[in-house]
Amino acid sequence: MLRELKTFIAVAHHGTFAGAGARIGLTQSAVSAQMQRLEEHLGFALFDRTGRSATLNPAGRETLAVAEELMTVYARLSEHGGIAEESGMLNVGAIASAQVSFLVDALEGFRHELPGWRIRVVPGVSLNLLGQVDAGEIDIAVIIKPPFALPSDLEWRTLVTEPFALLVPAALARKPWRELLGSEPFIRYDRRSFGGRLVDRFLRRMRLTVRDAIELDELQGIVQLVARGLGVALIPRTAGLGRLPKRVAALDLGDDTFYREIGLVERPRHSRQAAASQLADCISLAAGAAREG
Structure with a gap:
């Protein structure tokens, strides 16, 4: 408190x-x-x-x-001894794909530098995590950049930019992606998420009509549904997914490729703990190393 x-x-x-x-x-x-x-x-x-x-x-x-x-x-x-600066608790929000990629390296680096601090990773979708940072319930969060302006007293730091691709069953890999979007059942990235809104905006911009079949937010779950031949899906090529199953092919969208931006949302430096700023720097470094690697 x-x-x-x-x-x-x-x-x-x-x-x-x-x-x-x-x-x-x-x-x-x-x-x-x-x-x-x-x-x-x-x-x-x-x-x-x-x-x-x-x-x-x-x-x-x-x-x-x-x-x-x-x-x-x-x-x-x-x-007396710097107790408040050397120990404490940080609450860090993170979308699922970040938790299984560069965030792991960031937490390892931070713990080496400040072992006295405990960290609680709070899972959630980007919209909810943004609200929690704004309300002061969590210190920082790794989220998808929202399709609207951030509150003026929050700061944004871009970490990675991820291109979207069309995931299809491997047997359909030779067909044009536009044709598959129009003919195959569509596994939709949840429209309530920022990433799902990007997909929805892309489909409207390209004037594409899809056959909605299943809608969910978990990217790994979408991959598995495509692998079982239940449809096709537009999702970002994020490092958190790892190598795709052999039964799945990712089709490049060419000049029509769109992207999701992953970044850190923070309160102004003067109103957050120094340890939170240090963890944010560790996350930024880890994301940069993953991007270059």
Whole structure:
């Protein structure tokens, strides 16, 4: 609850969620979410919410005094031996394909540099992970770049760019990809995901009508469905998939190829822990090494 307590103190000092957020690098909705979690954890309300202001109620004023005392003690721990900087917990969001590729190398490198820190990898789809970073629930996340502008107080760092290809049963590998998209059952990359939206946009741009059969988000599952002859699929050629089964062929889309961009979403450097920045750098280096390799 340290993060929530820091935000609570900021709200108490600035009087509004928006003012506190501007000071500590969070959106108003993220501050609101943190205060809701803190109140649920404590079991009582901290504010008299009127209009845009957030005025402390009697329980809130008592909690503020205790919170400031706790943060003072925590700061003293940092001064004596650097405990706060050398140990702690980081929550890192990651889409499935990143977890089985460059993220492994990044975690290994980070643990060698800062063995005192524990890491929790939070799985999820890109949209949910983006919201969790924005709300301050996780520190950083590896996601697909969204098809809309990020909140102004979040930062983006591109890691890898992956081309899409049409996966088909090996027996159909000699046929044109356009023909196969029109004639074969289509295994669709979930439209609720950012990657699936890229597929949907591509099909509309190319004016292609497909025969939807199955829709899912798990890329490895899509590969296995194609291998069993259940249809064709447009998916990114990501390192996390490894070598394709012999029963599957990947058809290049030529000049019509489209891409998904994988990157890191982070809060501004001044509002995140130094260890989170160091882990982000390790992830960036690992992704670059995987790209060159």
